[in-house]
Amino acid sequence: MTSWKEILHNSVNSPSAIARHFNFDCTVLEATCTSFPMRINTYYLSLIKTVGDPIWKQAVPDILEEKDEVCILDPLGETALSPTPGIVHKYPDRVLFLVASECAMYCRFCTRKRMVGSKSMGINDASIENGIQYIHQNKNVREVLLSGGDPLLLSDQRLDSILGRLHAIPHLEVIRIGTRVPCTLPMRITKQLVNVLKKYHPLYINTHFNHPVELTQEAAKACTRLANAGIPLGCQTVLLKGINDDAKTLQKLFTGLLKIRVKPYYLFQGDLTKGTNHFRTHTSCGIKIIKELTGTVSGMAIPTFALDAPGGKGKIPLTPDYIITTGKELTFRNYCGEICSYPENGNPVL
Ligand SMILES: *Cc1c(COP(=O)(O)O)cnc(C)c1O
Numbered sequence: 001m002t003s004w005k006e007i008l009h010n011s012v013n014s015p016s017a018i019a020r021h022f023n024f025d026c027t028v029l030e031a032t033c034t035s036f037p038m039r040i041n042t043y044y045l046s047l048i049k050t051v052g053d054p055i056w057k058q059a060v061p062d063i064l065e066e067k068d069e070v071c072i073l074d075p076l077g078e079t080a081l082s083p084t085p086g087i088v089h090k091y092p093d094r095v096l097f098l099v100a101s102e103c104a105m106y107c108r109f110c111t112r113k114r115m116v117g118s119k120s121m122g123i124n125d126a127s128i129e130n131g132i133q134y135i136h137q138n139k140n141v142r143e144v145l146l147s148g149g150d151p152l153l154l155s156d157q158r159l160d161s162i163l164g165r166l167h168a169i170p171h172l173e174v175i176r177i178g179t180r181v182p183c184t185l186p187m188r189i190t191k192q193l194v195n196v197l198k199k200y201h202p203l204y205i206n207t208h209f210n211h212p213v214e215l216t217q218e219a220a221k222a223c224t225r226l227a228n229a230g231i232p233l234g235c236q237t238v239l240l241k242g243i244n245d246d247a248k249t250l251q252k253l254f255t256g257l258l259k260i261r262v263k264p265y266y267l268f269q270g271d272l273t274k275g276t277n278h279f280r281t282h283t284s285c286g287i288k289i290i291k292e293l294t295g296t297v298s299g300m301a302i303p304t305f306a307l308d309a310p311g312g313k314g315k316i317p318l319t320p321d322y323i324i325t326t327g328k329e330l331t332f333r334n335y336c337g338e339i340c341s342y343p344e345n346g347n348p349v350l
Pocket residue numbers: 088089090091094095096145315
């Protein structure tokens with residue numbers, strides 16, 4: 001079997017190279033990749049069945065990336081919220097810690113498109129050292145979220161060292177890893193890697209699947225291996241125009257994730273990241289989809305639809321409206337649209 005390193009090494013890195021795999025000439029897109037890097041590893045490439053399908057759209061550059069006049073480079077204000085390079089500290093009890101600059105595949109809609117896959121991300125031994133020190137010194141940080149880039153592209157040894165040092169911080173209660181590897185390079189989830197990860201419980205992993213086509217046997221095997229090591233798995237899906245912006249596709253994705261022991265956690269509204277405007281939907285699209293799924297499918301399969309507010313203002317859940325009136329009695333609509341009520345029995349309104 002081909003190792004994950006070879007699969008990554010053999011990635012398609014330029015639009016012109018796409019022509020060797022599909023009868024489609026992408027040469028005009030070369031300029032796009034000087035602004036935002038391209039990488040499609042051979043596993044993820046094998047999921048593309050036709051030009052322009054939902055896997056293609058996530059991975060292959062589009063001329064529209066260069067034509068985006070609306071969006072900005074750092075929509076979440078991460079630079080301003082960064083006390084030391086690699087740390088983003090927005091909420092009181094948890095910090096985002098960027099520890100890797102590479103990914104197994106560069107998603108065209110990436111929020112950190114301005115820097116992933118490039119040295120400008122500034123991740124090195126010193127930034128990691130300073131990040132760990134920052135967490136040491138901030139006793140109200142209960143949880144660290146390792147992200148990047150993709151933390152699981154680091155070597156087993158490097159991860160072992162970073163996780164070991166974080167785990168030793170007395171006030172740090174939980175480690176969370178954000179990774180797309182179970183979806184885009186599932187072979188990376190080796191027995192050796194899992195043996196490293198399981199030393200650092202409570203460890204959570206949030207992965208990132210966007211389309212049911214990504215739920216392959218290989219992905220199932222990777223997730224099973226992680227779950228069997230006692231790692232709870234969540235999924236952060238991005239709502240993407242023309243890829244997964246309908247209830248049928250997302251129902252298939254979310255119920256399929258549960259089958260491989262992954263709990264859908266967030267469905268994200270697209271961020272205002274430069275070069276990704278063509279993927280954004282109206283916020284009503286996500287709200288409508290959540291409304292259609294609620295009550296119809298298992299509540300376990302339904303994530304929170306959320307918007308990451310511009311300028312680092314935090315994640316805002318966008319939920320369908322069920323409440324009609326409040327007061328002595330709550331009146332509301334149920335999932336079928338019927339009007340129902342619930343008496344408050346004299347309890348005061350808070
Ligand atoms: C999204 C995010 C988190 C995590 O938020 P949760 O709602 O706990 O998943 C933490 N820090 C930053 C900077 C974030 O963007």
